[in-house]
Amino acid sequence: MGQAVLEYEGVEVSYGGRPVVGPVSFALSEAQALGVVGASGSGKTTLACAALGLLAPGGRISAGDIRLRPQGCAAPVSLTQLRPAQLRALCGTSMGMVFQDALASLNPVRRIGSQAFEAVRAHERTSRAQVARRFAALLERLALSDPERVMAGYPAELSGGMGQRVGIALALLLRPRVLFADEPTASLDVIAQRAVADELARLSADEGVALVLITHNIALARHLCDEALVMSGGAVADQGPLAHVLSADRACPEARALLDAVPQLTGREGR
Numbered sequence: 001m002g003q004a005v006l007e008y009e010g011v012e013v014s015y016g017g018r019p020v021v022g023p024v025s026f027a028l029s030e031a032q033a034l035g036v037v038g039a040s041g042s043g044k045t046t047l048a049c050a051a052l053g054l055l056a057p058g059g060r061i062s063a064g065d066i067r068l069r070p071q072g073c074a075a076p077v078s079l080t081q082l083r084p085a086q087l088r089a090l091c092g093t094s095m096g097m098v099f100q101d102a103l104a105s106l107n108p109v110r111r112i113g114s115q116a117f118e119a120v121r122a123h124e125r126t127s128r129a130q131v132a133r134r135f136a137a138l139l140e141r142l143a144l145s146d147p148e149r150v151m152a153g154y155p156a157e158l159s160g161g162m163g164q165r166v167g168i169a170l171a172l173l174l175r176p177r178v179l180f181a182d183e184p185t186a187s188l189d190v191i192a193q194r195a196v197a198d199e200l201a202r203l204s205a206d207e208g209v210a211l212v213l214i215t216h217n218i219a220l221a222r223h224l225c226d227e228a229l230v231m232s233g234g235a236v237a238d239q240g241p242l243a244h245v246l247s248a249d250r251a252c253p254e255a256r257a258l259l260d261a262v263p264q265l266t267g268r269e270g271r
């Protein structure tokens with residue numbers, strides 16, 4: 001493995017002084033993708049929020065460290081040592097996040113194109129036209145037709161699936177080195193799911209983005225990830241190469257439960 005871009009070392013998260021998730025350790029290098037899988041409430045989203053400084057009030061990293069190697073930095077940065085403003089400066093460019101409910105994170109009273117411009121402008125000197133071109137290209141790759149109309153509109157004019165893809169495009173617009181994607185395809189039809197999966201695969205393979213994919217969707221994890229981490233009740237149940245961790249004959253009970261839950265559809269005659 002090359003140099004780690006993102007490293008969790010014995011990370012534990014507590015709420016109200018009570019440990020709820022951890023300890024979790026993993027390292028990801030450029031172009032690697034980690035699938036974080038597990039039942040609802042097992043701690044997947046909390047792991048991402050810990051890196052991004054987005055834990056809910058009362059939550060904190062109570063043990064361990066998260067290290068990130070921003071572009072052009074020789075030494076990794078310990079995220080637990082940063083002041084909130086320093087962490088915010090890394091969010092977007094060095095670390096991006098695609099939320100489960102991307103639409104809810106958009107400002108309802110600003111046009112989508114303006115939000116894209118403001119997001120990029122906060123980190124780099126650029127023009128409205130340049131951002132619009134980049135954003136439109138991303139929206140098209142995510143199978144959103146008529147990107148001009150989307151950019152001129154407001155969040156309330158988008159369906160859930162369109163909003164999800166706008167949220168993904170906004171995160172990718174800043175070209176993060178590490179991308180946390182929390183159920184990025186949950187609200188999408190199969191064509192849009194395919195487009196999002198293809199775009200995430202392209203980012204990883206062509207642009208070297210390190211991806212942390214949080215999902216219940218085993219097929220998506222298999223498609224995108226080389227490593228897997230299985231969470232159960234806040235702890236790591238298993239981790240390692242995905243082909244091992246999610247193989248039918250080797251899977252731990254928690255991974256097996258997820259594998260068994262994948263619907264096996266048969267015709268009416270098969271019932």
Ligand SMILES: Nc1ncnc2c1ncn2[C@@H]1O[C@H](COP(=O)(O)OP(=O)(O)OP(=O)(O)O)[C@@H](O)[C@H]1O
Pocket residue numbers: 015020021038039040041042043044045046047056057058059234
């Ligand atoms: N704001 C909070 N206050 C107290 N405990 C919390 C809070 N947020 C999360 N937790 C604790 O962390 C655990 C993990 O929650 P988390 O949202 O990370 O799970 P998840 O695996 O992402 O679930 P899902 O798949 O449903 O999104 C919860 O079971 C809960 O005990």
